[in-house]
Amino acid sequence: xxxxxxKCPNCGGxxxxxxxxxxxxxxxxxxxxxxxxxxxxxxxxxSDQVYEEAVGAEDAQAAEPAEGYYEEPSGEGxxxxxxxxxxxxxxxxxxGAGSQAGSQTAAGGKKTVVVYTCPSCGAEVVTDExxxxxxxxxxxxxxxxxxxxxxxxxxxxxxxxxxxxxEATERFLKYVRGKKFVPKAFFNEEQIEKLSGVYYxxxxxxxxxxxxxxxxxxxxxxxxxxxxxxxxxxTYSFERGGNVHVQNITRNALKESDRNLIDAVRPxxxxxxxxxxxxxxxxxxxxxxxxxxxxxxxxxxxxxxGYAEKAMAGTVKGYTSVTTDHRTLHPVREKWxxxxxxxxxxxxxxxxxxRYYYAMNGQTGEIxxxxxxxxxxxxxxxxxxxxxxxGACLLASYFVL
Numbered sequence: 001x002x003x004x005x006x007k008c009p010n011c012g013g014x015x016x017x018x019x020x021x022x023x024x025x026x027x028x029x030x031x032x033x034x035x036x037x038x039x040x041x042x043x044x045x046x047s048d049q050v051y052e053e054a055v056g057a058e059d060a061q062a063a064e065p066a067e068g069y070y071e072e073p074s075g076e077g078x079x080x081x082x083x084x085x086x087x088x089x090x091x092x093x094x095x096g097a098g099s100q101a102g103s104q105t106a107a108g109g110k111k112t113v114v115v116y117t118c119p120s121c122g123a124e125v126v127t128d129e130x131x132x133x134x135x136x137x138x139x140x141x142x143x144x145x146x147x148x149x150x151x152x153x154x155x156x157x158x159x160x161x162x163x164x165x166x167e168a169t170e171r172f173l174k175y176v177r178g179k180k181f182v183p184k185a186f187f188n189e190e191q192i193e194k195l196s197g198v199y200y201x202x203x204x205x206x207x208x209x210x211x212x213x214x215x216x217x218x219x220x221x222x223x224x225x226x227x228x229x230x231x232x233x234x235t236y237s238f239e240r241g242g243n244v245h246v247q248n249i250t251r252n253a254l255k256e257s258d259r260n261l262i263d264a265v266r267p268x269x270x271x272x273x274x275x276x277x278x279x280x281x282x283x284x285x286x287x288x289x290x291x292x293x294x295x296x297x298x299x300x301x302x303x304x305x306g307y308a309e310k311a312m313a314g315t316v317k318g319y320t321s322v323t324t325d326h327r328t329l330h331p332v333r334e335k336w337x338x339x340x341x342x343x344x345x346x347x348x349x350x351x352x353x354x355r356y357y358y359a360m361n362g363q364t365g366e367i368x369x370x371x372x373x374x375x376x377x378x379x380x381x382x383x384x385x386x387x388x389x390x391g392a393c394l395l396a397s398y399f400v401l
Contacts, residue, residue, distance in 0.1 A: 006142075006279050009033070009041050014120065016142055016283025019161035019362075024279050035277055118143060130254065132199075132286040142282040149278060153288055156337040157204075157273040160280050161197055161362040168344045168360060169195060175367050197362060199281065199340040200262050201253040201289035204270065205300040206337075209308035211329040212241025217319035238316050244308035246331075251296050253289035253338070264368035265361040268341050272363070276340070286340060293336050305329045 006015045006024070013028030023032040033041075127134050132148035149155065163171075172195065214237070221232045248270040252259045308329050316322045342362025346369075358369030 006144075006282050014142060014282070015279065017160060017280050018283075019164045020167075022160065024282065035279070038279065130288045130290055132281065132288040134285055142284075144278050144281050144286075148288045149281070149286070154338075155201070155276040155340050158199070158276045158280050158340040159268055159270075159273045159342055159363055161284065161342040163362070163365070165195060165197065165344075168197075168362075171365050172344075172346065172358070172360060172367065195344055195346045197284040198343050198345050199284055199286040200343050201287055202339045202341050203251045203253050203289075203291070203293060203296060203300070204337040204339050205249040205251065205304070206245075206247040206335040207301075207304050207331040208333045209244045209246055209304055209329050209331050210242075211308075211327070212239060213309055213312050213324050213327045213329070214239045215313070215322065215324040215326070217316055217322045219318075220320045236319070238322075240312040240315060242312070244311050246304040246307050249300050249303055249307075250339075250341075251291075251300055253291040253296075254287060255290055261357055261359045261368060262343055265343060265359045265364075265366045268361065268363050270339075273339060280340075284342075289338065301331045304331050 007013070008015050008026035008029060008031055010031045011026060011029040013026045015024045015026050015033075017023075018025040018032065021032060023034055024038060025032040127145065132145055132153075134143055134145070217236045217238055219234045219236075221234075223230055250266065250268070250270065252263055254262075305327070309324060309327055313322055313324055344360035344362055346358040346360075347356070356370055358367065360367045
C-alpha cells in the first residue's frame with residue numbers, strides 16, 4: 001500500500017488544506033491553489049509534481065505495510081522501544097480517543113499497528129488500522145495512506161474544515177473561560193497543542209418511503225352551563241398514503257468508544273458537502289470506516305419510517321390529538337453515500353489519571369465534552385457562600401430575638 005503526499009507545483013514542498021481560505025497552501029513558498037487549479041495542472045501533465053508522490057516500483061517492498069502489535073498502556077510510563085514509541089504515542093494523541101479505541105484487537109488483547117514508509121524522508125509512519133491520513137513525525141509532511149481511501153473505501157463526499165487550528169483554539173478557550181471551576185492547568189498551551197483536526201467517517205442514507213398510515217383523531221370541547229361542566233369528545237378516522245422522500249440521515253461509521261461524543265456535535269450542514277478529493281485530507285488526521293451499510297441498514301430504515309410516519313400524520317390538522325393505529329411503510333430507492341465530516345478533537349489528562357475528551361464541530365463550532373472540576377476552587381467558593389449564609393442567619397436571629 002503506497003503513501004501519498006501532495007506537492008506544491010511551484011517549489012515541490014508538501015501542501016496542506018487551509019480552512020480559512022478553503023485553498024491548498026504550501027507552507028514553504030506560501031503559494032495557494034484551489035481544487036480547480038490543481039485539477040487543471042494535473043490535466044496539463046504535471047501530475048507527477050502536483051498529485052500523488054507515491055512510492056515508486058523500486059520501493060514497493062518498503063511501501064508494503066508491516067504489521068506489529070503493541071500492548072495497551074496500563075498507566076503512565078508504559079512505552080515501546082525505538083521510533084515506533086514516539087510515532088505511536090503521537091498518533092494516538094492526534095486522533096484522540098478514537099484512534100486508540102478503534103484499532104482491531106488480536107489474541108491476548110493486543111492491538112494491530114501498521115507501519116508505512118514516508119515518501120518524503122523515508123521514515124516509518126506508524127498508524128492504527130482505521131487511520132487514513134496522518135503526519136510523518138520526522139519531516140512533518142502530511143501523508144495520505146492510499147489504500148485506506150481508494151476502491152470501496154473512497155468517500156463520496158467531504159465537508160472540509162471551515163476554520164483552522166488557531167480559531168478552533170480561540171473558540172475552545174472562550175468556551176472554557178465561561179466555566180468557573182475549571183483547573184488552571186487546563187489553559188496551558190501544552191494542553192491546547194493536543195487539539196487535532198480529524199475527519200470522521202459517516203454514512204448518509206436517502207430513500208423514498210412508500211405506503212400509508214391510518215388512525216384516529218379526537219376533538220375535545222369543554223363548556224359550562226349553570227353549575228355543570230360538560231365535555232364532548234368527537235372521534236374521527238383518518239387515512240394517509242403516498243411517497244415521502246427522506247434524505248441526509250447520518251450514522252457514524254466507527255465502532256469507537258467516543259462515537260457518542262462525535263455524534264453530540266451534530267448536526268452538520270450536509271447540503272454543503274463537496275465532492276471528495278484527497279488533498280482535503282492534507283494536514284489533518286482521517287479515520288477509515290469500520291462499519292458497513294449491512295450493519296446499520298435496519299437502524300436507518302427504521303428511522304426513515306419514523307420520519308415518514310411523522311410527516312404523514314402531520315397533515316392531519318385541526319384536532320386536539322392524533323393517534324396512528326396502523327402503518328405500512330417500505331423504504332425503496334435507497335441511496336448510500338460515504339462521507340467524511342470535520343471534528344476538532346482535544347484530550348486532557350488530569351492529575352488524578354482521569355482522561356477527558358472534547359469534540360468541536362469543524363463546520364459550525366459546536367462543542368461537547370465533560371470539563372474537569374477544580375475541587376479546591378469549588379471548596380473555597382462553598383466556604384465563602386457558607387460563611388455568608390451563616391452570617392446572615394446570625395444577623396436574622398439577632399433581630400428575631
